[in-house]
Amino acid sequence: QVQLQESGPGLVKPSQTLSLTCTVSGGSISSPSYYWTWIRQHPGKDLEWIGYIYNSGNTYYNPSLRSRVTISADTSKNQFSLKLSSVTAADTAVYYCAREPRGRDSLGYYNNWYFDLWGRGTLVTVSS
């Protein structure tokens, strides 16, 4: 049974970089069958898609966050990570790692744009 678990600091100072890691157990992040994703939920409960990584190195980001986001993977540890730079109070949220199944047809792989497995989430507060 595949499980996802987020880890990282719960408090980040304004203007600094938020760094989180998602450890995947019971499955491999090298699998071509999934996009490994970050989603956050703001205190008002709004959900926001951040981006994903697949094939251990290809990434795709939310255009509104693209200038500040980096998602990377460490296949030796079966982990993928999120870095969000120049944070402000607006980046305070519960951060989830999640899995999106990749579809496949005769033309190749494609997005299905739904998330079938989520980590438990980790609250990150941006405050001095």
Add this chain to the structure above:
Amino acid sequence: QSALTQPASVSGSPGQSITISCTGTSTDIGNYNFVSWYQQHPGKVPKLMIFEVSNRPSGVSNRFSGSKSGNTASLTISGLQAEDEADYYCSSYAGSSSHVVFGGGTKLTVL
């Protein structure tokens, strides 16, 4: 402000059916069949209930069903049970300008 519009709350009695709407535009719900619904109990993780407008993942009760008409998607829960009380979020693909967008969530109360 969320890209997709959901009612803040809905309620129903046990055994009844309720429908939660999710209104978008011709650039998201109206243009793609990538609508999904998530259930979130307080303090818990979102759980996928419906994907691709009307498909249920394995293990999700057939009391949950999804549909779409134009720019509006709907989640219907029949035979309401106390355990259905939760927040429900819709989501849709919105093209390369936004990718995935979510609704603001609907709180379902089982009376």
